[in-house]
Amino acid sequence: MIDVKDLRKQFGDHVVLNGISTHIDKGECVCIIGPSGSGKSTFLRCMNLLETPTSGDIIFDGVSMTDPKTDINRMRQKMGMVFQHFNLFPNMTVLKNMTLAPVRTNLKIRLEAEDQAMALLKRVGLEDKADAYPAQLSGGQKQRVAIVRALCMEPDVMLFDEPTSALDPEMVGEVLDVMKNLARAGMTMVVVTHEMGFAREVSNRVMFLDEGVIAEEGDPRDLFYHPKSERLQSFLSKVL
């Protein structure tokens, strides 16, 4: 579903991604771990072109993302994204947050979008917050809304950029539960995370990024219990 080909990204002289190639299958849940500054977030943000790669390519559903002729807005509709800082639209109610994009992109008519939004809110236990503004929600509630907002576009893949890093500890669980259910329902997911428990339990594959390259990747059990490289060993000893 997603082919990443020799992806490189430089900010001025600073090389962040130094040649990443990988393939993500439909229905897979891939977790990306690594020390800060290793390029995890940049990698994720390159996938939907929030960052423009310096070189290399991302092929999504057979379409090159970096091709200037590609309709990037159309491609992004198929790639949901969840941010560390939620990025809900504070000037709109929860319901409007969720229905704005499907309606504006002509994916759905308003009533249809609202019905679907309500159903999704119900699934994450927030149906009573439909008319609330983001400022009235807790961090965990905001992030759950952000997840279902992305789901409203019926994406083929969901990208998570450290979705629990900005949350109070007691709210991490409720967000991870939503993500677990999503993974079990067969959603293709790419998750940048520091939640090793989640990576170990839910993901099909874990990718360890270090200094802009995939230093090690594989089945979570192998990776966590039998790390091969020294860098991963020292990283895991610090975070586990």
Added chain:
Amino acid sequence: MEWFEELKALAKSGQPLTFWQDFYVKFYQAFIEKDRWQQYLNGVGTTLLVTALALLIGVVLGVIVSVVRTAYDQQRPGHRNPLLAFLNAIFRVYVTVIRGTPMMVQLLVMGLVIFASSKEFAMVGALTLGINSGAYTSEIIRGGLMSVDIGQMEAGRSLGLTYTDTMVHIIIPQAVKAILPALGNEFIVLLKDTSMISVIGGKELVYFARGVISRTYEPMFPFLGTALIYLILVMLFTWLLGIFERRLRASDRR
């Protein structure tokens, strides 16, 4: 009426008037004699019309200039739009020239050079004020657009919304809320700056006040009255703005 004529005759005969008698005569001359209050009202009408027109021109110009300049700054590398670069260069010159020259000089140039043959003095004045206000408004709006968290643009775009849709539905509404006090300030300055269009013959409040003075040779009441009218207008404006601001703050309630 009769009392006024009596007092006037009294004054003419050289007899000194008491303070209150003098006060009454001058007040009467300034506002009531020959229904002069109608002239002030006329002036206020023009002042408000010019303010409204200039405000409209200023806001439209300000939005266009600020959005183009922000869009130019936010282009993705490798996706430079030559039209945007061209407009950006023009708008930068516009802002520099307008902010770099005095309002009064701009009025004189517009009224007596560029539109020298026009007799629509008030309209030329409104246009000039609008163009002037647009430059300042554009910088205020640009500041507002830049103050909105970059994550908002990213969230909008990541959902597949176009740059324009994200700007219109997400960024601009938040920016407007942030800059409303500064915009209010600019609008108040604009309202009071309309008093300058009398130098090119615009028939607004100050123009008529001076007209009255040229008849009565008494500047105190016409000018005090003019000042009071401006004060009331500005207070009204501030009050309306306050209501608008409270409405926009609806989403802040917790």
